[in-house]
Amino acid sequence: MKSSTMNTHMGNIIIDKDVISQYAGGVAMECFGIVGMAGVNMKDGFVKLLKMENAGRGIDVKIEDNKLILDFHIIVAYGVSIVAVANNLIDSVKYKIEEFTGMSVEKINIFVEGVRVID
Secondary structure (H helix, E strand, C coil): CCEEEEEECCEEEEEEHHHHHHHHHHHHHCCCCEEEEEEEECCCCEEEECCHHHHHHHEEEEEECCEEEEEEEEEEECCCCHHHHHHHHHHHHHHHHHHHHCCEEEEEEEEEEEEECCC
């Protein structure tokens, strides 16, 4: 499914998965300890730091029974607690995505693809 459809008394609301991933990428970039989103080349196993305008490409969005499942591929800052960063990301994204879309977030999977030193 490429998008989600919600029926209201005024009509239908259709939200594309790319909109959700771009918004989730922006929310993730605001979280402490996250350097950026990672673009993963499955063929070569190569990980690349994505720029802010491409942050949505580091997120896979699945919609099942009008519930969201989000997979984040992130690069974290060196020296921060990965558990603390992950918990902060989950709390922030869950709240803001549910508020933004009106859909519930069923699951958030976080894949730490790399560690970078912040200048």
